[in-house]
Amino acid sequence: MTAPLLVRAARGERTERPPVWLMRQAGRHLPEYRELREEYTFREAIEDPEIAEEITLQPYRRYGVDGVVMFSDILTCLEPLGFDYHIESGVGPVIENPVDGPDDVARRRGDVRDELSFVADLLDRLSESVADEDAVLGFAGGPFTLASYVVAGGVDHRRTAVRTFRARHPDAFLELMERFAGVVAEYLQMQADHGADAVQLFDTYAGVLPPADYEQYVRPLHREILDSVDLPTVEFVRNMGGRLESLAATGADVVGLDWTVDMTRARAELGETPVQGNLDPSLLFAAPETVRDRTAEIIRAAGPEGHILNLGHGVNRDTPIEGVEAFVETAQEWEW
Amino acid sequence: MTAPLLVRAARGERTERPPVWLMRQAGRHLPEYRELREEYTFREAIEDPEIAEEITLQPYRRYGVDGVVMFSDILTCLEPLGFDYHIESGVGPVIENPVDGPDDVARRRGDVRDELSFVADLLDRLSESVADEDAVLGFAGGPFTLASYVVAGGVDHRRTAVRTFRARHPDAFLELMERFAGVVAEYLQMQADHGADAVQLFDTYAGVLPPADYEQYVRPLHREILDSVDLPTVEFVRNMGGRLESLAATGADVVGLDWTVDMTRARAELGETPVQGNLDPSLLFAAPETVRDRTAEIIRAAGPEGHILNLGHGVNRDTPIEGVEAFVETAQEWEW
Numbered sequence: 098m099t100a101p102l103l104v105r106a107a108r109g110e111r112t113e114r115p116p117v118w119l120m121r122q123a124g125r126h127l128p129e130y131r132e133l134r135e136e137y138t139f140r141e142a143i144e145d146p147e148i149a150e151e152i153t154l155q156p157y158r159r160y161g162v163d164g165v166v167m168f169s170d171i172l173t174c175l176e177p178l179g180f181d182y183h184i185e186s187g188v189g190p191v192i193e194n195p196v197d198g199p200d201d202v203a204r205r206r207g208d209v210r211d212e213l214s215f216v217a218d219l220l221d222r223l224s225e226s227v228a229d230e231d232a233v234l235g236f237a238g239g240p241f242t243l244a245s246y247v248v249a250g251g252v253d254h255r256r257t258a259v260r261t262f263r264a265r266h267p268d269a270f271l272e273l274m275e276r277f278a279g280v281v282a283e284y285l286q287m288q289a290d291h292g293a294d295a296v297q298l299f300d301t302y303a304g305v306l307p308p309a310d311y312e313q314y315v316r317p318l319h320r321e322i323l324d325s326v327d328l329p330t331v332e333f334v335r336n337m338g339g340r341l342e343s344l345a346a347t348g349a350d351v352v353g354l355d356w357t358v359d360m361t362r363a364r365a366e367l368g369e370t371p372v373q374g375n376l377d378p379s380l381l382f383a384a385p386e387t388v389r390d391r392t393a394e395i396i397r398a399a400g401p402e403g404h405i406l407n408l409g410h411g412v413n414r415d416t417p418i419e420g421v422e423a424f425v426e427t428a429q430e431w432e433w
Numbered sequence: 434m435t436a437p438l439l440v441r442a443a444r445g446e447r448t449e450r451p452p453v454w455l456m457r458q459a460g461r462h463l464p465e466y467r468e469l470r471e472e473y474t475f476r477e478a479i480e481d482p483e484i485a486e487e488i489t490l491q492p493y494r495r496y497g498v499d500g501v502v503m504f505s506d507i508l509t510c511l512e513p514l515g516f517d518y519h520i521e522s523g524v525g526p527v528i529e530n531p532v533d534g535p536d537d538v539a540r541r542r543g544d545v546r547d548e549l550s551f552v553a554d555l556l557d558r559l560s561e562s563v564a565d566e567d568a569v570l571g572f573a574g575g576p577f578t579l580a581s582y583v584v585a586g587g588v589d590h591r592r593t594a595v596r597t598f599r600a601r602h603p604d605a606f607l608e609l610m611e612r613f614a615g616v617v618a619e620y621l622q623m624q625a626d627h628g629a630d631a632v633q634l635f636d637t638y639a640g641v642l643p644p645a646d647y648e649q650y651v652r653p654l655h656r657e658i659l660d661s662v663d664l665p666t667v668e669f670v671r672n673m674g675g676r677l678e679s680l681a682a683t684g685a686d687v688v689g690l691d692w693t694v695d696m697t698r699a700r701a702e703l704g705e706t707p708v709q710g711n712l713d714p715s716l717l718f719a720a721p722e723t724v725r726d727r728t729a730e731i732i733r734a735a736g737p738e739g740h741i742l743n744l745g746h747g748v749n750r751d752t753p754i755e756g757v758e759a760f761v762e763t764a765q766e767w768e769w
Binding site for chain 2: 255260264265267304305306307309336337338357358377379383394409
């Protein structure tokens with residue numbers, strides 16, 4: 098049996114066209130999602146495998162994307178460490194028991210497979226419902242991003258709280274991240290055991306650290322996490338332009354590129370390492386011809402080997418369907 | 434007469450030690466500022482030259498910095514284009530008449546020297562009160578950053594509104610930025626005429642654009658603005674790692690570096706172009722020895738020619754005085 102198109106690209110193979118999926122493809126930009134969500138809270142939707150499966154499959158049915166990313170949340174990993182949270186409408190996540198100081202990082206360590214079994218159930222279902230040529234994608238939040246939420250107590254756009262915490266309490270900061278890394282590694286292994294074809298580590302905000310701090314604190318943990326997973330892995334961190342080789346040095350199979358990186362330059366810096374990305378999500382609001390042109394530029398610059406087409410970040414909630422269609426179709430109609 | 438230390442560094446000269454100043458050095462982290470601000474609103478403080486002078490001089494007296502940046506706001510340039518705004522405590526600026534669509538970018542064009550004469554008065558005062566060996570610094574917000582506020586109607590951390598506007602209405606987006614560029618150029622010329630020794634263009638958020646869009650829309654306007662000013666200029670845009678040469682290509686005398694750029698690498702990419710930066714502002718919360726070590730690493734990596742020591746972004750409001758002292762003293766005690 099041939100591996101899914103996305104997995105072949107993740108291995109660095111030449112593919113007949115780039116596989117395509119979108120970060121946050123299952124979500125608010127889809128009318129069928131908004132309709133379904135009227136009946137369930139976000140937490141209910143991600144914790145009920147049947148509802149989560151339905152939401153996961155919505156963009157798969159509509160667009161025929163090659164990667165089917167499970168509907169879940171990067172914050173699910175907070176629970177096995179005893180952090181409670183809820184989503185406040187219009188605000189975002191609120192951590193009910195945030196880190197209260199350097200002596201408050203040693204929380205309980207719950208059983209990941211037990212506490213997050215709903216994700217295993219979801220992946221079991223998706224393995225059945227997704228065609229063999231398409232890839233089921235799992236994911237997890239990374240240790241810095243998780244730490245940023247529990248230190249700030251919720252959304253903190255500039256990540257000031259966690260950056261200050263790392264300056265004032267470097268040992269506690271590292272301990273907190275190590276605890277998350279342990280949970281994340283176990284969580285991704287569980288996803289592998291339940292049929293994920295590839296997984297993405299979203300340490301989206303770790304790029305707010307200076308290069309030396311990223312290297313010292315974060316990269317070793319990413320390496321540890323990614324080494325422990327026996328599947329193709331994607332490493333995604335924003336604002337790493339000028340230091341992409343740090344991402345490749347985590348041992349990730351694929352480096353995810355945000356939209357502020359020029360694809361030609363990324364290829365030159367990363368050599369043969371496969372890449373994913375990298376259209377600016379806000380460009381999906383442009384006229385469909387513009388979307389097609391900008392998408393084609395990325396595909397051409399990336400070339401035929403080891404490229405997974407994606408946005409440079411998640412789909413915005415008000416994104417027009419026509420923009421997403423133009424993006425996906427450009428990949429689907431491509432011929433190398 | 435010898436030029437101020439900061440101006441010599443801005444010209445690329447070898448200096449006996451790096452000149453030092455901090456973005457947002459006059460502000461909330463200083464107890465004397467917080468005390469004075471109890472009596473005046475932010476707008477009152479920036480629009481009264483006597484109060485603004487006092488605030489400007491507070492960090493100069495306390496730390497003896499080499500650059501004395503006028504106390505003002507990047508949003509002052511909104512007024513000559515007819516955008517009204519106020520600062521909402523705990524929220525930030527609120528634009529009272531934001532851009533309502535692509536047909537709403539052609540506002541009135543007021544007289545900059547008339548409407549912003551309080552800034553000229555402030556600079557006249559500072560020229561008297563600042564010693565000849567120290568530099569009076571002016572500044573302005575850049576066209577993209579200004580556009581981001583008037584399109585969003587206020588703070589918009591991800592700049593989603595302006596990014597979407599540029600995708601949907603590229604012509605109106607460019608027209609809006611061109612209008613701001615005209616005002617900014619005139620404003621910086623006025624600052625030069627009233628005794629500023631150098632000026633900084635803060636287009637802080639323009640790095641959220643993909644490289645191709647930065648090149649197409651923003652860089653020509655920066656070049657136009659900077660070319661029109663007969664003073665040493667600093668160009669500051671965040672998240673430009675991996676494309677620093679775009680900043681140098683604006684014709685700026687000095688490239689400002691945020692804290693996510695490695696100084697050694699920046700020097701390798703920029704060649705002889707003078708640089709400013711780049712300590713992570715959150716590191717000022719660390720133990721003073723750590724602040725000294727990290728600051729010394731930057732000074733060593735930058736070398737003795739054409740380096741102005743600064744943070745990689747503005748001082749945070751809760752920053753401890755000891756952290757700022759350790760930072761400034763490291764430069765003041767340096768000997769090449």
